[in-house]
Amino acid sequence: MKKNVIITSAILLVIALLIGSCASGGGSGGKSGKTEEKAAPAVKWSCDFSNPASVANFAMAPEEYWDFKGTAALSHDDKTLGMPLLRLDVDFTKDANSDWSEPKMRIKFDPAIENIKTFYFDIYYNPTFSKGGQLKSKIIIYNGKTALADNMTDSIKTVEELSNGYVKGTVRFVARGAKPVDNMLLSIVGYRTNYKGPIFIGNMRWE
Numbered sequence: 001m002k003k004n005v006i007i008t009s010a011i012l013l014v015i016a017l018l019i020g021s022c023a024s025g026g027g028s029g030g031k032s033g034k035t036e037e038k039a040a041p042a043v044k045w046s047c048d049f050s051n052p053a054s055v056a057n058f059a060m061a062p063e064e065y066w067d068f069k070g071t072a073a074l075s076h077d078d079k080t081l082g083m084p085l086l087r088l089d090v091d092f093t094k095d096a097n098s099d100w101s102e103p104k105m106r107i108k109f110d111p112a113i114e115n116i117k118t119f120y121f122d123i124y125y126n127p128t129f130s131k132g133g134q135l136k137s138k139i140i141i142y143n144g145k146t147a148l149a150d151n152m153t154d155s156i157k158t159v160e161e162l163s164n165g166y167v168k169g170t171v172r173f174v175a176r177g178a179k180p181v182d183n184m185l186l187s188i189v190g191y192r193t194n195y196k197g198p199i200f201i202g203n204m205r206w207e
Contacts (some may be wrong), residue, residue: 035068043206045109048203049084050084059105060104061133064104066100068101071090071091072105089199090188093194100190102138104187114178114181119173120170120207121205123171124199127165129197133193138185138186143182148199155191
């Protein structure tokens with residue numbers, strides 16, 4: 001009798017563990033009851049700025065600016081935040097009343113990238129460098145001079161506060177490009193802000 005009780009208890013324990021693992025996997029299970037993991041999207045292009053020379057593929061595009069009367073300059077910086085990043089020194093003080101002040105940078109891809117869908121990057125800025133307003137972002141992807149798609153964000157949301165006054169945001173765009181994409185425009189947009197100081201960008205990638 002005791003053996004039957006022990007065996008029954010063991011079977012129930014195994015069943016309970018199996019049920020728990022299927023639920024925690026988040027899959028539908030299918031007919032076999034096994035979960036299937038989705039393959040991670042392929043990274044078509046990325047830049048972590050560990051090589052200072054990578055900044056050569058990034059340049060401000062003054063001919064594409066919109067309602068921006070300030071100054072903007074790009075450089076490589078691996079000291080301010082203790083990690084290699086693209087540094088954008090920008091001054092929105094002359095555009096503090098603008099709803100959409102847009103300095104743009106052009107990014108070149110060599111070789112061109114294809115079948116892209118989603119663009120990500122991390123952004124770091126210091127809220128004390130402005131007295132109000134918001135920062136937003138926009139992208140346009142190109143094949144040569146032909147615009148293929150564009151997208152824009154609402155205000156950039158903080159996901160982490162750093163110890164030196166800077167905050168981190170993560171930006172995600174969906175902009176499908178089936179044709180080869182050999183360049184793009186990336187904007188850091190000022191909305192009624194007088195932000196003046198560095199903004200840092202890192203962990204860029206297209207999937």
